Amino acid sequence: MPDNNRIWSADVVLVGAGIMSTTLAVILKELQPDLSVEIIERLPTEAQESTGPWNNAGTGHAANCELNYTPMSEDGSIDLAKALNVNAEFDISRQFWSYLVRKGAITSPDSFIHSVPHMSFVVGEDRAEFLRKRYTAMSAHHCYRGMEFSRDYSQIAEWAPLVMEGRDPREVVAATRMVTGTDVDYGALTSGMLNYLKSQDKFAVAFNQEVENLQRQANGEGWWLAVRDVKSGELRRVNARRVFLGAGGHALTLLQKSHIPEAEGYPNRRWQTFAAVWSLCRFLNEVLEEGLGTRPASFYPP
Ligand SMILES: Cc1cc2nc3c(=O)[nH]c(=O)nc-3n(C[C@H](O)[C@H](O)[C@H](O)COP(=O)(O)OP(=O)(O)OC[C@H]3O[C@@H](n4cnc5c(N)ncnc54)[C@H](O)[C@@H]3O)c2cc1C
Numbered sequence: 001m002p003d004n005n006r007i008w009s010a011d012v013v014l015v016g017a018g019i020m021s022t023t024l025a026v027i028l029k030e031l032q033p034d035l036s037v038e039i040i041e042r043l044p045t046e047a048q049e050s051t052g053p054w055n056n057a058g059t060g061h062a063a064n065c066e067l068n069y070t071p072m073s074e075d076g077s078i079d080l081a082k083a084l085n086v087n088a089e090f091d092i093s094r095q096f097w098s099y100l101v102r103k104g105a106i107t108s109p110d111s112f113i114h115s116v117p118h119m120s121f122v123v124g125e126d127r128a129e130f131l132r133k134r135y136t137a138m139s140a141h142h143c144y145r146g147m148e149f150s151r152d153y154s155q156i157a158e159w160a161p162l163v164m165e166g167r168d169p170r171e172v173v174a175a176t177r178m179v180t181g182t183d184v185d186y187g188a189l190t191s192g193m194l195n196y197l198k199s200q201d202k203f204a205v206a207f208n209q210e211v212e213n214l215q216r217q218a219n220g221e222g223w224w225l226a227v228r229d230v231k232s233g234e235l236r237r238v239n240a241r242r243v244f245l246g247a248g249g250h251a252l253t254l255l256q257k258s259h260i261p262e263a264e265g266y267p268n269r270r271w272q273t274f275a276a277v278w279s280l281c282r283f284l285n286e287v288l289e290e291g292l293g294t295r296p297a298s299f300y301p302p
Pocket of ligand 1: 015016017019020021040042046047048049050052055056057058060061186209210211212246247249251
């Protein structure tokens with residue numbers, strides 16, 4: 001780590017100001033308000049990469065319409081396990097957001113979530129039959145009560161006019177629709193949560209600052225981060241007890257630089273999602289089990 005005369009410190013440093021880091025920061029501060037938490041972001045503001053509303057589809061993933069969540073088993077039955085898991089997870093997200101709205105942390109649900117029917121659309125007899133089976137299995141479950149299915153051209157045209165425009169009416173088509181689907185603006189949600197965090201003690205967010213390197217401290221207690229101010233070029237050193245890599249696609253580079261054994265062998269896999277999910281789980285376990293908040297308060301520069 002390069003030497004410099006600006007050493008800052010926090011219990012927890014989260015790299016990146018997207019939906020992942022911001023959500024985790026809110027959870028940590030709700031569970032342990034005296035934790036000192038800093039988010040470090042290389043761009044001038046939050047939610048400019050994948051979390052930005054123009055950079056993702058905005059689907060509130062409740063597995064209403066994603067056909068890959070409901071594979072057909074060898075015996076021809078529909079396997080709902082993954083869909084139910086995703087549905088339950090999204091429900092937990094909504095409960096968390098409801099909690100934040102109720103306590104006034106986020107001004108209004110209207111600022112980030114809206115009802116949008118979720119549809120699956122298929123062409124061809126085999127796929128229409130798969131969709132019918134999927135519909136039968138799903139609509140029998142309370143998570144998907146109210147799901148609609150149709151093979152009727154005019155009905156589907158009413159649901160999705162642009163999809164049906166110009167099609168041959170003799171074509172075999174089928175669709176399902178869930179009117180309880182949602183569209184989520186994860187960028188607005190991130191900004192809302194960040195504003196809430198900014199109102200709290202022992203929270204800081206630093207923009208235009210890029211984490212260039214990280215290194216485990218010799219005593220094994222925490223991490224040193226080398227953080228470059230992208231405008232001035234100045235380097236500072238940050239002392240963190242725990243680090244969360246919420247750096248989206250850049251998380252791999254940082255994960256490799258950390259030299260932790262778990263980072264080995266991941267470059268060729270679907271590591272981005274892994275990095276986020278794995279680090280979130282590991283992180284929460286460690287912080288909550290070890291009770292960081294029982295340590296002396298850390299310090300910030302004046
Ligand atoms: C095309 C597309 C469509 C998608 N559609 C959906 C959808 O419909 N529904 C859904 O739920 N999800 C969807 N997703 C996935 C979702 O957008 C991402 O999972 C989510 O936004 C990831 O958030 P994040 O905070 O991990 O990463 P990001 O939002 O990418 O944030 C990472 C942040 O880290 C910063 N950063 C990177 N490196 C450093 C560094 N060294 N130092 C400091 N800061 C750094 C970046 O500038 C960035 O701000 C989609 C994704 C894509 C690409």
